[in-house]
Each structure stands twice: as C-alpha cells, then as structure tokens.
Amino acid sequence: MDIAALKAMNEERRARRAAVMVTDLDDGTTTLMRENAGAGGELGRALAKAFATGNSAAVEADGRRLLLNTHLPRPRLVVIGAVHISQALAPMARIAGYPVEVIDPRTAFASADRFGDVELYADWPETVLKERPLDAYCALAAVTHDPKIDDFALKAALDAGCFYVGALGSRKTHAKRVERLLEMGATADAIARISAPIGLDIGAASPAEIAVAVLAQVVRAFRTRGATADAARPAKGEAA
Amino acid sequence: MESIAPLDDVRDPLIIAEGWVDEGRHVAIATVVETWGSAPRPVGSHLVIDAQGNFEGSVSGGCVEGAVVTEAIDVIASGAAKMLEFGVADETAWRVGLSCGGRIKVYVEKLC
Structure with missing residues (x-):
C-alpha cells in the first residue's frame, strides 16, 4: 500500500x-x-x-x-426531542452500535438529570445541525410532536439524504406535516421516505417499546440501503 | 460543541499507521484476507507494525499476532509483500474457551 x-x-x-x-x-x-x-x-x-x-x-x-x-462511516442516530421515548432509545441504540445525539431546545426536557451521559444538545435543531450537519450515514427520528421543533430537522434530514427519517405522530398528524413540508419545498418523493407513523409495527405501547420499534426500523433501513425502494421505505402495517 | 467522533474505532490502526509514517517510522500493514471456520477477527481487520516490532490493532484474538509481527519486520526490510496462512486448531485453546478452530489468511505489505 x-x-x-x-x-x-x-x-x-x-x-x-x-x-x-x-x-x-x-x-x-x-x-x-x-x-x-x-x-x-x-x-x-x-x-x-x-x-x-x-x-x-x-x-x-x-x-x-x-x-x-x-x-463505512459509523451511523449516527439523531433524535429530535428529549422525551420519554428518547430516554429509552438512547441506551438501546448505543448498545446496537448506533450512537445517539438528542436535540431539544426545551431545557426542562433536555437535562443531564434525565439523560445521564447521552450526547445532549439543549438548543434548536436549526442551530445544532448547522454545527453538526446531517449526512447519508445519519438516521433522524423526530419525536417531539411539535412542528416548531420537528419540521426543520425533518426537511434537513431529507435534504441530506439521511438513510432513515422517521416522525412520531398519527396518520392525521402526519397528513398535516406532509402539507407543511411541501410548503417548505420538499418533494412528494422525498416526503414519502419518512417513516410515519414511526417504528415497525410490533404493537408497541409503552415509550420503551416504541423505542424498540424505532431502533428496529433504523437497523433495517441501514442494512437495506441501496436495496429495493420497497425494503427501505415504510411498508403497510407500520405504526406507533 | 465537541467534534463528531469521526471514525469507527477509538484505536484505529490505519490512523496510527499514518501517524507513524509521519514520524518517519517504517511501517507494515497486515490485513485479514480470508477466514474459514470460527476466526476471531473478520476479513479486513488490520494489524500495523513498525520496524522495531511495535504493533497496534489485531488480526486474531491474540493467537497469531506474534508470528505476524516477526514476518512483518522481514517485509519492512525486504519490501516484498507476503501472504501468511494460519490454522488455529489447538485442542487446549479450544478447551479454555478461545474462539479457535478456524483458519485465517493474512496479507502483509510494506507501507511505502
């Protein structure tokens, strides 16, 4: 060499x-x-x-x-929202080899007390993602339910070609989100890449179970990159 | 804000090799090329070695590193790459729980 x-x-x-x-x-x-x-x-x-x-x-x-x-670059899992699901998702994902970064401007949520040694950014996604840009080896899960926090990050993830983009919320919530993302200039094809409702359909009920469903979906997305579009994209019967 | 951890390993042999070269050291890179059976390190794993026999990384679970280092010092001296093959099938090693019983092929080349 x-x-x-x-x-x-x-x-x-x-x-x-x-x-x-x-x-x-x-x-x-x-x-x-x-x-x-x-x-x-x-x-x-x-x-x-x-x-x-x-x-x-x-x-x-x-x-x-x-x-x-x-x-290959090590995958990064960027979670928007320092919520109960993220508290469960962060340690699980780290064990699975997907180090987690949590972003949430609400300081009551994004506190070290709640997250221990998880990489935590108590700031707006607009600010954090400028310093730490997303790329094709990032997964982004938006779980705040709040468009003011989630929407910018979702658009940024689509623009960066993140291998996984997921958003928490019901089908009704997602339909409104699709409208907003279209207004922000995202294409319908790009928006179709969003896994929403988030997570594989394993009947998850508790925040920790939803975290399992999200992590499983992230792993599948990573392992099927470049495979058929059907495998990488949310299929029927996925929900949380 | 701290910088993004850029690489897939804290002690990354190829980054270390680059640093050694910059210090003026002569370096060989050993790479697992093929494995059969229960080899402990996958294809692509690296051991980097300098002319004094210092090494970082691994090509097995510690079973064959010594032999690879010796061969690597020869490769650094001669400049000619070598393909090494090891059978790791020692009954004692198996009984103490080492993940042996496999075979590996290791390519050793000089960085030049």
Whole structure:
C-alpha cells in the first residue's frame, strides 16, 4: 500500500465518506475507490456489494485476485426531542452500535438529570445541525410532536439524504406535516421516505417499546440501503 | 460543541499507521484476507507494525499476532509483500474457551 493512498483513505474516513481500498493481491498495487465512482464489470458489482453491506472481502474480479477493504462511516442516530421515548432509545441504540445525539431546545426536557451521559444538545435543531450537519450515514427520528421543533430537522434530514427519517405522530398528524413540508419545498418523493407513523409495527405501547420499534426500523433501513425502494421505505402495517 | 467522533474505532490502526509514517517510522500493514471456520477477527481487520516490532490493532484474538509481527519486520526490510496462512486448531485453546478452530489468511505489505 502506498502512503498517499493510506492518507487519502483516512481523509475520506475523517470526512465521513465511504471508501473501499482495493488491493491487487498478485502485484500489491492499491487503489482507493469512492462510492458511486462508476466502476463497471465484476469489480463494479463487488464494490456495490461492499458499499451496501460494509463488509470487506477477497474477490476474483476481471481475472484478478483483489482484496476489497471497506470503510463505512459509523451511523449516527439523531433524535429530535428529549422525551420519554428518547430516554429509552438512547441506551438501546448505543448498545446496537448506533450512537445517539438528542436535540431539544426545551431545557426542562433536555437535562443531564434525565439523560445521564447521552450526547445532549439543549438548543434548536436549526442551530445544532448547522454545527453538526446531517449526512447519508445519519438516521433522524423526530419525536417531539411539535412542528416548531420537528419540521426543520425533518426537511434537513431529507435534504441530506439521511438513510432513515422517521416522525412520531398519527396518520392525521402526519397528513398535516406532509402539507407543511411541501410548503417548505420538499418533494412528494422525498416526503414519502419518512417513516410515519414511526417504528415497525410490533404493537408497541409503552415509550420503551416504541423505542424498540424505532431502533428496529433504523437497523433495517441501514442494512437495506441501496436495496429495493420497497425494503427501505415504510411498508403497510407500520405504526406507533 | 465537541467534534463528531469521526471514525469507527477509538484505536484505529490505519490512523496510527499514518501517524507513524509521519514520524518517519517504517511501517507494515497486515490485513485479514480470508477466514474459514470460527476466526476471531473478520476479513479486513488490520494489524500495523513498525520496524522495531511495535504493533497496534489485531488480526486474531491474540493467537497469531506474534508470528505476524516477526514476518512483518522481514517485509519492512525486504519490501516484498507476503501472504501468511494460519490454522488455529489447538485442542487446549479450544478447551479454555478461545474462539479457535478456524483458519485465517493474512496479507502483509510494506507501507511505502
């Protein structure tokens, strides 16, 4: 591996961009591949799989023995609303490998007393997301029920191409939300990516159970990125 | 506001390797290329080694790191990459609960 390739890859990783280091195991040469670089043939298919799964693998492609070493950014789960659901979701998600950040401008909700060592921002999403921008490896769950707090973050998540966008609220609440998001300039296709009502339909009733439903939906969205639209998007019978 | 934790590991071998190179150290990178059976570290796992035998990261649960470090020092000296294969099938190791009984292939290359 040459030093320039190593530095280039570390730079991609620091910037939270996916990258695959391709090593030719016969001649030792290395090539850094970025997502959607447009490689074709057997290598292109192997790269697509690597970016989708995050797995590294040795492959035979186009007559060469190659090692694909895959580096995906660690997913971040950004939760809008320091509510009861978030108190349960934060520790569960952290254990599952999705570190949580909670944003809520209401200081009575966003208090260290309620959240312990969870990364907590007692400020408006407009302010926090400017400092800590969303990206394709972020999931956003908006659970305040308050359009003043949720709407900006939802639009920002759609614009950033977050792999998961979910919003708490009944179908009726969501219908009104769709109207507001359209007025904010979101397209109908983008809005259709929002999982609402939020969470897989497991009959969740308590805040902690709803947290399980949301976390399961986030995991599925992450593991089916780039798969068929049907798998990534809320299907029938999902609610909370 | 604290900065976003950018990487998937606190002690990231490839970041450490970059730092070592910047200090002027000669460095080899060992990478798990293939696994069979119950190998403890997945394909893509790295061990980075310098010419003095300092190392960070892992390619197994501590079973073969010593051997990889020795080979890596040769690779740093010669500049020629090597493919190493290890069978980890020791009855004693199994009984004390190590996740052994697998085989791994490790590619060792000089960073140059």
